[in-house]
Amino acid sequence: MIRALLVGLLALTLAACSKGPDQTTLENEVQQRLQQAFGANVLSLEQLDRRGSASDANAPPGEKRLVIYFDSTLEVERDQDFGSWDSPGVASLISALGAGPRGLSGIRSGGNKQGDLLLAHGSLIYRQQGDGWQAVVPQGFKAPPAPETIEPGVGQTREQLVAAMSTALNLSPGGTGVKERAIISDEVSRAVSNIQGRLSRLQKGFPLAGGPAAGQYARLAQAMTSLLHPKGLQLMPLNTEGGLDNLRMLRRGDVVLALSQSDMAQLAVNGSGPFAETGPYSGLRALASLYPEPVHVLVRGDSPVRDLAGLRGKRVNLGQPGSASRDTALAVLAAHGLQPEDLAEAASLDLQQALTAIRDGRLDATLQVIGAPADSIRAASEAMQLRLLPLEESAIRQLEASRPGTFATQVAAGTYPNQTAPVPTLAVSALLLCDAKLSAGEVDQLVRQVFAPDNDWLAAGSIQGEQLSPANARRGLAIPLHEGALRALGQPQEPTP
Known part of the structure; x- marks a missing residue:
């Protein structure tokens, strides 16, 4: 009888553990991520409803992870333009909550006012540690392929x-x-x-x-x-x-x-x-x-490389031949005193291929010009920690002066998982173009x-x-x-x- 009771209690304990973090832990984590991305007194979590969970299929071997899905209501505590180019905005919000673009509503063109409510369907990944759970990263958003055209067939x-x-x-x-x-x-x-x-x-x-x-x-x-x-x-x-x-x-x-x-x-x-x-x-x-399309220079979180000068002698992806991003990447390297021949390898991969190679230890870094947050970078952060390298201030000034169409910017804090501070970099604008x-x-x-x-x-x-x-x-x-x-x-x- 006692043995049966103990077995039952153990089963209940394991069942509770398998559900992941409790409501309070989840709410505290979401509020902490919002504050980390936007600072104090910008967004507050008014309500959070759990919408189920699932095992993380991308978990490292031997590690148990759960993806927790939730619906949340956020209140804007002071006026905030989430479309701003120069401060944390919709990119940081979506990354903090592990949401996709269609999972967020209430953002107003021209800026939100104090008291506005935002609705978000988000997700967080938790790792089991003993009897508890630790938040790892928001789940990366994997966008569906874009159709060729809206015309049927x-x-x-x-x-x-x-x-x-x-x-x-x-x-x-x-x-x-x-x-x-x-x-x-x-x-x-x-x-x-x-x-x-x-x-x-x-x-x-x-x-x-x-x-x-x-x-x-x-x-x-x-x-x-x-x-x-x-x-x-x-x-x-x-x-x-x-x-x-x-x-x-x-x-x-x-x-x-x-x-x-x-x-x-x-x-x-x-x-x-x-x-x-x-x-x-x-x-x-x-x-x-x-x-804006900032220059992203990415290495693994545990990489000893701390700046672009540290890429000398490393295996670095510069982007696909003939791409606009590669041309800008070469100019960024040159502004830091580096040429492709100074690298151990100058790869020519697309961003997804490069991130896979970094994960597998076949590359040390990649350069990419892309709007933030880049979906593939967010998704890759589930499998490994990534870190953005800052560009040197003198190199940014040189590029602004010598390469019209570029300007200094920052990748705002919280744009990507585990990014706790803004990262200075160079950016270009995505333009809509025509002719006569x-x-x-x-x-x-x-x-x-x-x-x-x-x-x-x-x-x-x-x-x-x-x-x-x-x-x-x-x-x-x-x-x-x-x-x-x-x-x-x-x-x-x-x-x-």
Whole structure:
């Protein structure tokens, strides 16, 4: 009898333990994370309701972790602009709560007022330690792949068209290897993008060069498409290789709108850097500066490297060849007295591949220009501790002076798990670009709708879109605004560089 009672008590104890932290522990953890990210008296936790838990499939071997899901209500204790570029905002809030963009509501364009309530569906990961639980990190948000377009069936048609063109042109014979097939697929996909863009323009739409599928540019382009469609503006977002590819597509006339970095746009206007062979693109115009893209220099949390000078002789990823991010990364290295030959290895991986290599000990660091928070960095923080390296103040000043379109900034505290302090770095702006193909009236309408206060960018799936603000629409610009954008934004004409 006594033995049965003891077994029952043990079972109850284990069952209670398996549920994870209690309500008070969870509430204290959330409030602590909010205070760490925003400081005191900015946000208070009014209510928290647990919504279940699940075992963490990414837990290290031999370690038990639980993902705790919750709904929370937060009160704004003093006026706060969560779309600000210069202080903790929506990026820090989403990271602190382990939320996705659609898991947060109540953010107001232009800033929230004291007393406003925010609703958040979040998640935290806890590690079992003896009879207790310790918070590890908020769960990383893994975004779904961005659709090619909002037009029904076009994504499937695109895949079929790529396959049909390859077959019709006899580009993939049976003996072709994996690398050859990848090249064929890339080239045919690019041709299909060009065809889609020109057909869309013929039908009076706005083909928009976004970025790689599931990347920030692609997600922003898709969000922009869904928000502007009910307002009578038909965009056609196209997946591309990124900002450098986008500028070339825009110049060729394959698209009429494009997303790219502010420093890349300035190089294109002047015909320098990667655009030296094609010469100046004098007709390039900006519709607006959208959001900041800070330079991220990432190492493992336990790495002995503390600054960029410490990367000498290390294995460092610089980004994919031909990407706008890689060009900026090389300039950042040079400003710190480093060239690729000073590294033990200069890798050419995308961000996800680089983070995997860092986790597995095959790389020491990676450089990436990307809006914060980057989903892949947040998700990677579940498997390992990551640390951002600060850029030297003198290097930042040098780059601001020598590379128009860049500006000093900080990655705000709490943007990423375990980031307790702001990190000084350099940033560029993500720009919406066009050229003379668009009339002043078209651009005026586009810009007004892009910055419309009723746009819910988080609900549309873009964290970065929440940072759009007319007040920052010229920030980081080193090229002229289109006359239609000047009309929409009420800005005086600036001289052509």
